[in-house]
Amino acid sequence: MxxxxxxxxxxxxxxxxxxSCAVISTDGLIIATALDKEVDPHRFGAMCASLLALAERAEQEVNRGRLRQALVEGAxxxxxxxxxxxxxxxATSAKASINLGRVFxxxxxxxxKAAELMAA
Structure with missing residues (x-):
């Protein structure tokens, strides 16, 4: 880890x-984090897992194949x-000023690389 x-x-x-960034299981369990101190890792993990599940269902509903990524953009x-x-x-959190192409x-x-490290 x-x-x-x-x-x-x-x-x-x-x-x-x-x-901030974190690797989270699809069940919402934290695997590894580099989060801001203000972020509760367990709550963040649970919310990301819920968001991922909803995004996957939406993707399936419109027949767009397997979900690769989901973006939530705020002010x-x-x-x-x-x-x-x-x-x-x-899960990656970024400032509003970020170049989205670069973060993608x-x-x-x-x-x-994370999947490779988890498999080892």
């Missing part, structure tokens, strides 16, 4: 607009959920 936490911390080093930033293997998701790119690379 040390390597997984290191991977999460490296995301905010590579892209300073990324404020002060966004939360991006990206599948990390079959049983986990990478950075957040797509990390889940593959």
């Amino acid at each position: 040390k390597q997984l936490r290191s991977l999460l911390r490296s995301l905010s080093v590579v892209n300073p607009d990324i404020e 002060d930033g966004c939360v991006l959920l990206v599948q990390a293997g079959g049983k986990a998701v990478l 790119l950075d957040a797509r690379r990390a889940p593959a």
Whole structure:
């Protein structure tokens, strides 16, 4: 899990607009985090799992295939959920000023590595 936490911390080093990130099981259990101190990891994990489940159902309802990512955009930033293997998701919180194209790119690379580390 040390390597997984290191991977999460490296995301905010590579892209300073990324404020927090976590790898969460699809059941909402925290696997590894690099969250702001103000964020309750267990609550965040549960909410992300719920959001992921709803996004997957919506995707199925309109026959768009397997969900790859979900984006929630607010006035002060966004939360991006990206599948990390079959049983986990990478949740990334970013500032409103972030270049979404870059966060998509950075957040797509990390889940593959996270899935690899979890399988080891």
